[in-house]
Amino acid sequence: MLGALTLIIGLQVLGTVLAELLALPLPGPVLGMVLFLLVLAVIRRPWAELEQVNNFFLANLSLLFVPAAVGIVSHLELVSPILGRLFLVLLLSLLAGLIVSALIFARLARRFTPASDEELLP
Template structure:
């Protein structure tokens, strides 16, 4: 388990270094996750240790939201004053995500049908 957590943290660190070093407008952990995905694709998938550790982390994922929830509660007065803009952003981003997902699915289905 320790090796798998080390692998996850090394990829997160690599993402942070690349994002900050190259001045990319992308969070380091997201870039690290993309690098991990690329490494896993090249490797042929995760090993049993990494898979068990990832499943353990996913099983306790709700605990990782506690700090975010606490931060939201610390800024409740700001949320109360800016709720219309937040609501609009939430609704528009949800609709945009649904539209992009539908377009990608449609394109993939057309591509699948055109293959012999």
């Protein structure tokens, strides 16, 4: 448990330090994710505890951004007059993004990398 947690937190700190030292335009945790991929490429198979801790984080991802989102209470005056427009922007932009990326993937996959049976929806 603690070894896995130490590795994960260590990679994030290392990512933050590297991003700062090299003046990279990346948030530290994102660089930490890239470093973790490199670690996995070296160790090949994550040990069971690392996998457990990792899954714990991912399974509870939505809890982790609650404190930040509650920060909206400090911005209620700013947001309430533009709420309708914000929601409209988010909805239309979401539709555009979904349609474009799914259609492009599906079209190209049909030609270059056909879906296996388990990759097809019923």
